[in-house]
Amino acid sequence: MALLKTIEIRNTGLNAGYWRLTHVQIDHIAGVAEFRLHGYPDQAAREAGKAPLPALDYRATVEDLQVSSLHAVSTAAFYAAAKLLPAADGTAWLADALDA
Numbered sequence: 001m002a003l004l005k006t007i008e009i010r011n012t013g014l015n016a017g018y019w020r021l022t023h024v025q026i027d028h029i030a031g032v033a034e035f036r037l038h039g040y041p042d043q044a045a046r047e048a049g050k051a052p053l054p055a056l057d058y059r060a061t062v063e064d065l066q067v068s069s070l071h072a073v074s075t076a077a078f079y080a081a082a083k084l085l086p087a088a089d090g091t092a093w094l095a096d097a098l099d100a
Contacts, residue, residue, distance in 0.1 A: 002043065003079055005097035009039065009053050016053045018043045019094060021078050023055075026070050033070055034059050035078050043100065057088040 006017040016039025023036040038052035065077045086092045
C-alpha cells in the first residue's frame with residue numbers, strides 16, 4: 001500500500017512520486033499518533049531497496065484517523081489521514097494523491 005503523487009522535494013529538483021508509510025508512534029495517553037511517509041521516485045525504486053527521499057511527517061487524533069481507539073487504527077487509516085490532513089509543515093501535500 002502507498003500513495004501516488006509527484007512532489008518536488010524541498011526545491012531540489014528531485015521528485016518523489018511514491019509515498020510509503022515507514023514510521024508510526026502512538027501516544028495512547030495523549031490520544032495522538034505521529035506517522036511518517038517517505039518518498040521514493042517510484043515504486044520500482046522502493047522495491048529495489050533504494051534509500052528514501054525526505055519524509056512527510058503527520059500528527060493525527062482518533063477523530064482524524066476515524067477510528068474508535070488508537071488500538072484499532074489500521075495502515076489504511078494512516079494513508080487516508082495523510083490525504084486529509086496537512087503535514088507538519090502545514091501543507092496538504094497528498095490531498096489529491098492516488099492509492100497505489
